[in-house]
Structures are given as structure tokens and as C-alpha cells.
Amino acid sequence: MNTFVIETKHLDLFYDSFQALTDINLNIEEKKITALIGPSGCGKSTLLRVFNRMNDLIDGVRITGDVNVLGDNIFTPETDLIALRQKIGMVFQRPNPFPLSVYENIAFGLKIHRNQSKKEFTDIVKESLKSVILWDDLKDRLDNSALKLSLEQQQRLCIARVLTMKPQIILMDEPCSALDPIATLRIEELMQELKKNYTIVIVTHNMQQAARASDNTAFLYLGELVEYGETKHIYSSPKEKRTEDYLTGRFG
Amino acid sequence: MSIVIVALIFAFLLKEGLSIFWRVPISDFLFARNWYPISDPPQFGILPLIIGSILVTAGAGIISIPIGIASALFIAEIAPRKTKEVLKAGIELLAAIPSVVIGFIGMVTLGPFIKEIFNLSTGLTALSGSITLAFMAMPTIVSIAEDAITAVPRQYREAAIAMGATKWQTTWRIVAYAARPGMVAAVMLGIGRVIGETMAVMMVTGNAALIPHSILQPVRTLTATIAAEMGETVQGGEHYAALFAIGIVLFIITFLINGIADIYLHKAKK
Numbered sequence: 315m316n317t318f319v320i321e322t323k324h325l326d327l328f329y330d331s332f333q334a335l336t337d338i339n340l341n342i343e344e345k346k347i348t349a350l351i352g353p354s355g356c357g358k359s360t361l362l363r364v365f366n367r368m369n370d371l372i373d374g375v376r377i378t379g380d381v382n383v384l385g386d387n388i389f390t391p392e393t394d395l396i397a398l399r400q401k402i403g404m405v406f407q408r409p410n411p412f413p414l415s416v417y418e419n420i421a422f423g424l425k426i427h428r429n430q431s432k433k434e435f436t437d438i439v440k441e442s443l444k445s446v447i448l449w450d451d452l453k454d455r456l457d458n459s460a461l462k463l464s465l466e467q468q469q470r471l472c473i474a475r476v477l478t479m480k481p482q483i484i485l486m487d488e489p490c491s492a493l494d495p496i497a498t499l500r501i502e503e504l505m506q507e508l509k510k511n512y513t514i515v516i517v518t519h520n521m522q523q524a525a526r527a528s529d530n531t532a533f534l535y536l537g538e539l540v541e542y543g544e545t546k547h548i549y550s551s552p553k554e555k556r557t558e559d560y561l562t563g564r565f566g
Numbered sequence: 567m568s569i570v571i572v573a574l575i576f577a578f579l580l581k582e583g584l585s586i587f588w589r590v591p592i593s594d595f596l597f598a599r600n601w602y603p604i605s606d607p608p609q610f611g612i613l614p615l616i617i618g619s620i621l622v623t624a625g626a627g628i629i630s631i632p633i634g635i636a637s638a639l640f641i642a643e644i645a646p647r648k649t650k651e652v653l654k655a656g657i658e659l660l661a662a663i664p665s666v667v668i669g670f671i672g673m674v675t676l677g678p679f680i681k682e683i684f685n686l687s688t689g690l691t692a693l694s695g696s697i698t699l700a701f702m703a704m705p706t707i708v709s710i711a712e713d714a715i716t717a718v719p720r721q722y723r724e725a726a727i728a729m730g731a732t733k734w735q736t737t738w739r740i741v742a743y744a745a746r747p748g749m750v751a752a753v754m755l756g757i758g759r760v761i762g763e764t765m766a767v768m769m770v771t772g773n774a775a776l777i778p779h780s781i782l783q784p785v786r787t788l789t790a791t792i793a794a795e796m797g798e799t800v801q802g803g804e805h806y807a808a809l810f811a812i813g814i815v816l817f818i819i820t821f822l823i824n825g826i827a828d829i830y831l832h833k834a835k836k
């Protein structure tokens with residue numbers, strides 16, 4: 315029996331009167347990598363941003379249906395958004411380190427959430443840089459501006475920044491789209507490593523990436539969840555015509 | 567083109583003003599304690615005027631910088647759209663009021679008020695000048711700082727919010743920090759306006775060329791001195807040259823301040 319860390323039931327989402335998501339029922343398995351694929355504008359980012367309620371920042375968004383994250387409905391008046399966003403980290407399409415030093419970037423989450431001593435800070439910063447394989451590269455450059463790093467390093471830094479919060483789920487919205495193919499492969503390797511401890515949901519445009527890196531795949535089309543299942547099944551024998559068309563490159 | 571004009575102005579100032587230094591050494595001019603240009607013999611020490619300018623400007627800065635930056639943050643980050651538009655229009659309006667008008671209002675309302683609460687013989691003091699000037703620096707500070715804050719990329723805010731930062735933490739730790747160069751430039755330009763300001767200051771500071779011992783005494787600034795006395799001088803005379811020499815001092819100060827503001831604006835653009 316699998317455990318689900320995110321469950322949506324009859325999820326609809328509207329931007330004002332435009333319906334961007336229609337009746338999404340999706341259960342995300344713990345400590346797996348789930349890929350959200352589909353043509354541009356089908357609602358992948360929108361769906362991802364439902365899970366940590368980042369859509370709250372946009373005026374005119376209306377959501378109906380249920381979304382449970384780690385067992386709790388996240389659309390109740392009592393929902394603690396700060397706690398929710400500590401449990402769910404997010405990595406964005408363009409690496410977006412703060413215009414601060416490497417150290418301050420990583421320590422940001424610690425500073426805003428906890429009252430640990432400086433000593434513990436240093437350890438946690440080190441540990442999280444190690445887990446994204448940046449420590450050896452950057453240990454002598456912790457005071458340098460994060461904006462001076464290569465794009466790949468910046469993206470790793472953004473992942474490390476999220477790890478300091480000890481989240482259970484990491485959402486990634488096309489995390490490799492700004493990177494070259496080699497860097498992309500290395501980030502995928504990192505994801506396999508992270509999977510041991512975290513659940514990952516990744517939006518990608520890159521079908522090879524979804525095939526290589528994910529355990530489960532959800533195919534979205536025009537705001538609907540068309541097909542969802544194990545990646546190898548979806549790729550080898552899609553049940554839906556639309557999935558097959560998309561995977562064989564007939565549109566999108 | 568504008569550089570040529572500025573250079574010409576500076577050359578003109580030098581031509582008219584430098585002659586004073588044949589009679590009064592530069593160090594005396596800058597640091598002697600008495601400005602009695604029409605006594606016999608005249609004394610041309612601009613120290614009281616420099617102190618007056620510094621006092622009034624510093625006071626204006628202490629008042630306008632925190633309020634201006636806080637308002638900019640509020641307008642850019644917190645205010646709902648409607649409020650924001652109203653506030654921005656208000657700031658523009660404030661910027662459009664001629665400084666004489668602000669000075670006049672300061673003189674007839676602020677002066678008596680300050681006289682009353684501090685129990686002074688006159689309300690026309692350095693403090694009144696500072697408050698009046700703060701009103702003039704504020705629009706500049708708010709609008710330029712607001713631009714700098716708005717220009718902070720949205721991704722920074724998203725990253726912070728997605729990490730569970732509150733609005734306040736995001737605004738303070740990330741947005742304000744990222745907008746720092748622009749905010750420094752805003753402050754410099756605001757203060758630049760204050761230093762160059764003449765009429766309002768003349769009306770509300772009491773216009774006494776004495777070294778003040780507190781912010782509650784009348785003072786006179788460099789600019790006010792030029793404006794007040796130029797009409798009484800003989801062209802080419804000593805007094806006339808001394809006023810031009812004050813102009814040179816002002817020019818250099820303003821030039822430095824704008825230069826610093828420029829450097830920070832460039833940083834902000836990057």
C-alpha cells in the first residue's frame with residue numbers, strides 16, 4: 315500500500331472566469347518523483363502552485379475541490395501557510411538566488427523560521443550544500459554573491475536553500491530549462507539522490523527528462539488530467555489517444 | 567551638451583568669485599566665525615552659513631529619510647492598488663507645489679507652532695527649516711525609492727514567500743535589501759534638492775548668520791545668503807565676489823552629492 319503525500323479531489327481552478335484546471339484527481343506518492351507533463355499552457359505550473367498555495371499571490375484566483383497535503387486540507391481558514399511552505403519547498407524555472415552571499419542565501423530559511431545558534435547555522439548550511447554537491451566548490455566562497463555563480467550552481471543553491479527547512483516535498487517547475495544538457499543531467503542525478511528523503515514533483519517540457527527521471531507521470535491537457543500512472547507504462551503503452559499523440563510529438 | 571553648460575556655469579562662478587581669495591585666504595573664508603559683509607572692515611567667514619546649512623539639511627534628512635523610505639515600501643509593497651494610486655498622485659502633487667508656497671505655509675503655520683511648544687522668542691529656527699525642507703525632499707525620496715523597490719524582480723519575492731517568509735520578512739530582508747542602491751540614490755537626490763533649496767529656507771529659518779548652539783535657534787544657509795544679499799552688492803565688489811565664492815562651494819557640494827547618487831543609480835540598474 316502506497317502512501318500519498320498530496321491528494322486532490324475534484325480540483326477546479328479559475329483565473330477570474332478562465333478555467334485553468336478542471337476536475338483534477340491526483341494522488342502523489344511519497345518518496346517518488348512525479349512528473350507533470352503536457353503542452354504549453356495546459357496548467358502544469360498552475361497545478362504545482364496549488365500545492366504550496368503560491369496562487370494566493372495572484373488576484374482573482376478561485377479554487378474549488380479538496381487538496382490534502384500530508385493529510386491536511388490546505389484550503390481551510392485555519393491553514394498555516396508558513397508551516398505549509400516549510401513542509402513543501404519550491405524550486406523555480408529560472409534560478410532565483412537572493413542577491414545575497416552564498417551563505418546568506420542558505421541561511422535565509424533558518425533565520426526566518428528558527429532561533430538556532432550561529433554554530434548550528436554553519437552546520438546546517440554546510441550539510442545542505444553537501445547534499446547538493448556544492449560544498450567542495452563553494453566552501454571558500456561562502457561570502458561571495460550568489461549571483462556570480464554559474465546557472466547550474468545557482469539552481470543547486472536554490473535547492474540547498476529549500477533543504478535547510480527540512481521539507482517533505484519539493485516542487486520543481488522546469489528546474490532545468492535554463493541549463494545546458496550536461497548540467498541538466500547532473501541535476502537529474504541529484505534528484506535521484508534526493509528522492510531517498512524527499513517526495514519530488516517536477517514540471518517538465520522535456521519528455522526525455524520525464525522518461526529518464528520520474529517514477530510516475532501525469533499528462534495534463536487543456537487543464538484536464540488526461541492520464542496518470544507509472545512512467546514506464548505511460549511511455550510504453552499509453553491508454554489515451556491524446557497522451558500517445560503528445561508523446562509521439564504530434565502536437566505540443 | 568549639458569556638460570558644456572555646467573562647465574560654463576562653473577567657469578563663470580570661478581571668474582566672478584575667485585577674486586575674493588586675493589583678500590581673504592581660503593581657510594579664513596571657510597572657517598572664520600563671522601559673516602559681516604557690510605561692516606567696516608567687512609568679514610567674510612562662511613562657517614556660520616556652512617553650519618546653518620548642515621544643521622538644516624541634516625535635520626531635514628533625519629525627518630525625511632525614514633518617513634520617505636517607509637512610505638516608499640508601503641506604497642510599493644503593501645498598499646492595495648487603489649490606495650497606491652491615490653498615494654502616488656498625492657506625492658506627485660506634493661512635488662509640484664512651488665517651494666515658496668511650502669516655505670510660506672511653513673512660516674505662517676509651523677513657525678508659530680514651534681514657538682509655542684518650545685516656548686521660544688521666535689519660531690523661525692533651524693528646526694522649522696528642517697521640517698519644511700523635509701516636505702520638499704520627501705516626494706523625491708519616495709518616488710525614486712518606490713521605483714527602485716518596484717524594480718526588484720518578482721522572483722526574489724516568490725522565492726521568499728515560497729519558503730514561508732511573511733510579507734514583512736520578504737519586504738524587509740529581501741526586497742528592501744535588493745533595492746538598497748536605488749534607495750541610497752533616492753536619499754542623495756532628495757538631500758540634493760534640500761541643499762539647493764533657497765526661498766523656503768530663507769522664509770522659515772530666521773535668516774540669522776550666527777553659529778547656532780541648538781536646532782531651536784535661527785540660522786542662515788549658504789543659498790539663503792546669496793539670495794538675500796545679492797541685490798545689495800556692487801557688481802565686481804568684494805561682497806559680490808564673496809557671494810560667488812559661496813556659489814562655488816555650493817556647486818562643489820552639489821556636484822559631489824549628485825555624483826554619489828549617480829554611482830548608486832548605476833549600481834541599482836545592474
Ligand SMILES: Nc1ncnc2c1ncn2[C@@H]1O[C@H](COP(=O)(O)OP(=O)(O)OP(=O)(O)O)[C@@H](O)[C@H]1O
Nearest residue numbers: 329332334353354355356357358359360361372519
Ligand atoms: N496569472 C494568470 N492570470 C490569468 N491566466 C493565467 C495566469 N497564469 C496562467 N494563466 C493561464 O492558465 C493556463 C495555464 O497556465 P500555466 O502557466 O499553468 O501553464 P503551463 O502548463 O505551466 O505552461 P508552460 O509549459 O508554458 O509553463 C494558461 O492558459 C495561462 O494563460
Ligand SMILES: [Mg+2]
Nearest residue numbers: 358359360487
Ligand atoms: Mg509553466
